[in-house]
Amino acid sequence: MTDNPGERKPLGETYGGQAVIEGVMMRGKYHAAIAVRRQDGEIVVKQEPLGGLYRGAISKLPFLRGIPMLWDSLGLGMRALFFSAEVAGQEEDPDFTMSGGMGLATGAISLAVGVLLFMVLPSFVAGLLVKEEAILFNLVEGLIRLCLLIGYMVVIARAEEIRRVFAYHGAEHKTINAYEAGDPLTVDAVRAHSRRHARCGTAFLLTVVLISVVVLAPLGRPPSLLVRLVSRLALLPVISGISYEVLRFTARHSENCLIRALIAPNLALQNVTTREPDDGMIEVAIAALQAVLAGEHASVA
Numbered sequence: 001m002t003d004n005p006g007e008r009k010p011l012g013e014t015y016g017g018q019a020v021i022e023g024v025m026m027r028g029k030y031h032a033a034i035a036v037r038r039q040d041g042e043i044v045v046k047q048e049p050l051g052g053l054y055r056g057a058i059s060k061l062p063f064l065r066g067i068p069m070l071w072d073s074l075g076l077g078m079r080a081l082f083f084s085a086e087v088a089g090q091e092e093d094p095d096f097t098m099s100g101g102m103g104l105a106t107g108a109i110s111l112a113v114g115v116l117l118f119m120v121l122p123s124f125v126a127g128l129l130v131k132e133e134a135i136l137f138n139l140v141e142g143l144i145r146l147c148l149l150i151g152y153m154v155v156i157a158r159a160e161e162i163r164r165v166f167a168y169h170g171a172e173h174k175t176i177n178a179y180e181a182g183d184p185l186t187v188d189a190v191r192a193h194s195r196r197h198a199r200c201g202t203a204f205l206l207t208v209v210l211i212s213v214v215v216l217a218p219l220g221r222p223p224s225l226l227v228r229l230v231s232r233l234a235l236l237p238v239i240s241g242i243s244y245e246v247l248r249f250t251a252r253h254s255e256n257c258l259i260r261a262l263i264a265p266n267l268a269l270q271n272v273t274t275r276e277p278d279d280g281m282i283e284v285a286i287a288a289l290q291a292v293l294a295g296e297h298a299s300v301a
Contacts, residue, residue, distance in 0.1 A: 014199060015292065016176070016201070017289075018077050018080065018169070018172065019166065019167075019168035019169035019172055020034065020083070021081065021084035021087075021088055022087075022088060023288070024172045024175075024281075024288045025076070025080035026175075026176075026288040026291070026292045027076065027292065028050075028295070030050055030295060031048065031049055031296055032076060032080075033048075033289075033291035034046045034080045034083050034084065035284045035287040035288035036083070036087045036088075036284070037281075038091060039091055043284055043287050044087050045291050047291045049295070050076075063241040063244075063245055065244065066237075066241035066244030066245065067237055067240065070237065074111075082098035083098075085098050117152070118145055118149065120225070120229055121144075122141050122145040123141055125144055126138075126141035133221075134220040134221040135217050138216045138217040138221070139213060139217060141216070142210070143213075146206075146209045149206065150269065150272075153202075153269070153272050153273055157272055157273070167275040167281055168281050169195075169274045169275075170274035170275050171190075171195075171281040171284065171285035173194065173196060173200065173270075174191065174282065175193075175282065175285040175286055175288075176197060176289070178190040178192075178193045179289060185289065187282050190282050195270070195274045195275070195277075196270045198247075198250060198263055198267070199247060199248075199251045202266070202269055203247060203263070203266035203269070203270070204247055207243040207246055208243045211239050215235060215238065215242065216231075216232070
C-alpha cells in the first residue's frame, strides 16, 4: 500500500463486489475479501485468492470472459453470503456453520427458486398468452421476466433486513467509485461519491434479461415448457457473455451522452437496490477493498 490508498493502480481493470449480511464482499483480479460487522462492533475480514478461472485464458477472451462473471454471481457471491451468515449465526451459537449439508441445501433451494421464478414462470405464462407467433412469444416472455425482476426487487426492498443489505450495497458502490476516482479511502471521501455504478451486478442482471430477448426472439417458439427451459439454460452462458461485453463497453464510455441514455434504466434500478449507508457501513466496505488491494499488491510484488 502507498501513502494514498485511494490512488488508482494498474493491477486489474475493474473492481467489483456485492453486499452481504452486515457486510461487503469485494473482488479484484487476484483476490476477494469479505468484511462483516459483528454486533460488538468488530469488523471481521476474510481474504481469499481467486481461482484460475478469473485470470486464465478464458478471462481475456471477449464474449467468453462473461462466464467468470456468471460464476462470480453464483459461486463466489454465495460463499460470501454464507460467510456473513456464519458470522451472524455464531454470535448466538458458536458451532453454527453454513458448510456441508446446510450450505448445499440453501444453495440448491435458492437456485431452484430462481429458475422457477425467472425462467419457468415467464415461459409458462408467455405460452398461455401467445400460441403461434414466435417472435412475439419471446418478446412477451422477456417482458414478463423483466417485470418479475423489477417487481421482486421492489417487494424485497420493503423488508428492514434487506434495506440494510441495500445500504451496504450503496457503501460498496461509493467505495469503488472513490477508489476509481483516485480519492483516499476514508469515510468522508467515500461518502461524497455516488451510490450508483455502471458495472453494478443489478445492471448485469437487467442487461441479461434485455439481451436474452434479442438472442431468443429469432430462435422460434420451442414446442414445450421443458424444451423452452432447457434451451434457455443452454444459452445462458452465451447471453451472459454478450451481456458482460455490453456492460463493460457502456461502463468505459459512460460519459458519452448516448451511452448515458442507454444505461439510464440500469442506474435507475439502483435507486431501488442501493440506499445511503451510514459511516459504519462505509468503514466495512473500505476494510473489504483495502484487504483486496493488499492481496493484489502482494500478488504483483
